[in-house]
Amino acid sequence: MRAVSAIASPLRRINPVTRQTTRRCFSSSYKLQATWGFIGLGRMGFPMARNLRAKLPIDDTLIIQDVNKAATSKFLQENPEGVRIADNAREVAEKSETIITVLPESHHVAGVYKQILEPPSLLNDGTAKERLFIDCSTIDPVISQSVADATHSSGQGKFVDAPMSGGVVGAQAGTLTFMIGALPEIVDRATEILSMMGRRVLHLGDQGSGLHGKLANNYLLALNNIATAEAMNMGIQWGLDPKALANMINISTGKCWPSEVNNPVPGVIEGSPACRGYEGGFGVALASKDLKLAIKAAKECGIKLGLGEHAKALYDEVEATETCKGRDFSVVYRYLGGKE
Structure with missing residues (x-):
């Protein structure tokens, strides 16, 4: 199975905003991808996605999805630039290279990732890179491990468990602490992403350690x-x-x-x-x-x-x-x- 680079190459941009801006990169040796995915706009996810969008360059695209259509409509209304709404989780994964999930319960996470990973054809266009999936939900570690195993065995990407502490107030203020379980080679990438939504990122070990x-x-x-x-x-x-x-x-x-x-x-x-x-x-x-x-x-x-x-x-x-x-x-x- 191919290793995921620290910063994935960009997918084709989707209707990028044309306003000129200075492009910020995490590292001089990498390109910042153009398209991001965010699934789950509840009490925690909504302000987290808002903070992520605010930290991204204006010509990047954030694709959002939630079963609550009122939440996605409200998010788009409040953040009209560089945001697109997907019909389902699979569409988010097809159009994004980094996908962040913030979901209430274990069965929600299992269901969303089943939809994302099946069929295992996300890379079939011949140009897309492996996805990086970051799940910020607090769920059963056994379920999280099964999702991680399914992700890795499919060859479509890498999975990081990254539950957070700080509550709704921390999510709104961008001061969350993330506890992550990840392979060493993707820790820096995950840290850079999560730092746009929080103040601290603590790597506790391999997958499962964060939970x-x-x-x-x-x-x-x-x-x-x-x-x-x-x-x-x-x-x-x-x-x-x-x-x-x-x-x-x-x-x-x-x-x-x-x-x-x-x-x-x-x-x-x-x-x-x-x-x-x-x-x-x-x-x-x-x-x-x-x-x-x-x-x-x-x-x-x-x-x-x-x-x-x-x-x-x-x-x-x-x-x-x-x-x-x-x-x-x-x-x-x-x-x-x-x-x-």
Whole structure:
């Protein structure tokens, strides 16, 4: 199977914008391709695609696709230059050399890549180069590996798992952190691309490493969030001032992201979801989803966990509570009966 070069040669441009511009290249020894693909314009994908389009030279083309036609129409309306809408995922892959996917669940990723890879004729025109597929979805590592294997065995391209951290706010601001699993020869290329949508790109190892790193991190985050909510509720019920308690924790050994940045008690951290009725942020359902994926992946490798199942059950209970459903996962504090 042919190796993918760090920067692929450009495909034929599709109706490029003719306005003159200075062309930026990632490296003096490579050409920047002209056509890009982006599949999945949800809460994360939409701002990511917008940031990518903003960083690309104006005469490059971004081909977008989503099952939600309203999302693609809105994107084109807000970003009219250098954007084209594809009817399906296969069309994106046919017209682009780098394809980025941001999808909700494992079955969505499996379905989209089946559509992309079958039949295995993307390179049949004799001039197109192997594709580079970057999947930023947080999904089951087993499903991701099967998609990667199908991609590589078809000879049509290389696959990188690149889940991200930073949430919708990070996606909008372009400050995401990407954790990637990739072959060494495509790390630089993937890093250059992802850096247009985020602030940090961390290469954790071969394919699959990005997802395993993300799930380990989010497992810890989910547990820390519950522990912070319980500790804050405990101290406040004992009569401690919420801000004084949080300040003490944040210069002591209990300090963590939920205590310092996303404190679950309203009024402690200005601008946090807790101060907005727990609106926005990292949803309870997403915390539960990532915990489920982490627990499943751990079990498949015979890894013993002590707290995961209990935390998963608690998040499910929180999401089933009317006053907590659909809110930031720090709403656990409300579920525990914390003072607001």
